Amino acid sequence: MRLLMLGGTEFVGRAVVEAALGRGWEVTVFHRGRHEAPKGVRSLLGDRTALDGLAALDEAAGDWDVVVDTWSAAPRAVRDTARLLRGRAGRYVYVSSCSVYAWAPPAGYTEQAPLVDGASADAAGTDYARDKRGGELAAVGAFGADRSVLVRAGLILGPYENIGRLPWWLNRTARGGPVLAPGPRELPLQYVDARDLAEWTLGAAERELSGPYNLISPQGHTTMGELLQACAEVTGKKADLRWTGPEAIVQAGIEPWTQLPVWVPPDTEEHGALHGADVSRAVATGLRCRPVHETVADTWAWLQSTGGVAPQRPDRPAVGLDPEVEAKVLAGEV
Numbered sequence: 001m002r003l004l005m006l007g008g009t010e011f012v013g014r015a016v017v018e019a020a021l022g023r024g025w026e027v028t029v030f031h032r033g034r035h036e037a038p039k040g041v042r043s044l045l046g047d048r049t050a051l052d053g054l055a056a057l058d059e060a061a062g063d064w065d066v067v068v069d070t071w072s073a074a075p076r077a078v079r080d081t082a083r084l085l086r087g088r089a090g091r092y093v094y095v096s097s098c099s100v101y102a103w104a105p106p107a108g109y110t111e112q113a114p115l116v117d118g119a120s121a122d123a124a125g126t127d128y129a130r131d132k133r134g135g136e137l138a139a140v141g142a143f144g145a146d147r148s149v150l151v152r153a154g155l156i157l158g159p160y161e162n163i164g165r166l167p168w169w170l171n172r173t174a175r176g177g178p179v180l181a182p183g184p185r186e187l188p189l190q191y192v193d194a195r196d197l198a199e200w201t202l203g204a205a206e207r208e209l210s211g212p213y214n215l216i217s218p219q220g221h222t223t224m225g226e227l228l229q230a231c232a233e234v235t236g237k238k239a240d241l242r243w244t245g246p247e248a249i250v251q252a253g254i255e256p257w258t259q260l261p262v263w264v265p266p267d268t269e270e271h272g273a274l275h276g277a278d279v280s281r282a283v284a285t286g287l288r289c290r291p292v293h294e295t296v297a298d299t300w301a302w303l304q305s306t307g308g309v310a311p312q313r314p315d316r317p318a319v320g321l322d323p324e325v326e327a328k329v330l331a332g333e334v
Contacts, residue, residue, distance in 0.1 A: 009035035066205035074125035075134025082142030107276030154216035159302035165261035167310035176238030185225030
């Protein structure tokens with residue numbers, strides 16, 4: 001198989017490239033050159049937002065069995081690239097997001113749930129949800145419904161993460177001492193390891209699948225307790241997890257999801273939307289999710305190799321809780 005990866009030097013794109021190389025695929029990576037491409041690939045440089053930014057791709061010899069695109073800004077960049085490639089590639093996989101569903105989708109929502117309004121493949125950029133939906137429209141518009149795959153990912157974790165969620169928890173437990181652990185411990189979580197997303201994506205290309213897929217672990221794949229316990233264990237068992245009820249956390253003014261990454265209170269529309277997707281379609285077509293401890297341990301090993309500092313996407317806000325706020329909550333001062 002011949003893969004063209006648009007991006008491919010960070011997080012999900014890198015996971016797809018490494019998985020493809022592991023399968024013995026021939027891989028071409030089209031990227032801006034801000035990060036070094038993985039070894040073993042053919043590298044093409046270009047900026048999709050610049051005038052003539054696709055020139056290197058247009059002039060490159062050859063064609064591909066599948067294109068994988070993770071773009072999350074102006075949809076017209078997906079439109080232009082997909083139009084350029086529709087006669088040179090067999091299938092276009094667009095890594096989208098469950099954010100394309102009209103907020104807030106109820107727990108148990110499938111790929112048929114209502115989508116956000118106002119998205120366009122021609123847009124110069126609006127907001128994340130509409131940009132991702134616009135990217136979907138661009139992919140389908142160029143390749144058709146039968147030659148496009150829409151990977152609607154939820155929370156993504158794993159090595160190379162450049163959003164900061166799991167790296168923050170790992171660094172926090174590594175620091176040790178009392179740790180504000182948002183409860184309840186049995187709170188069910190849904191996420192996908194970027195490597196499992198990559199393997200499913202390549203398998204989808206091999207099997208010539210098409211259409212939209214919610215791509216996250218099955219509901220309740222792990223819990224908040226299992227995730228943080230794994231973090232505490234792999235970072236040296238120095239953390240004292242202090243489980244705190246959601247009411248106390250909300251009353252303290254702490255923002256779920258951002259200040260306490262991954263976590264949102266139980267029995268809320270946010271929890272149903274972020275940790276309650278129906279993924280039976282993806283599971284039936286080969287999605288397999290590794291245990292949470294493996295994701296946590298491998299991410300910690302990678303994070304240590306970077307000196308404990310994870311890369312941060314400039315278009316995403318930093319996450320995590322201020323130590324002073326954490327201490328006050330644990331002391332019952334707020």
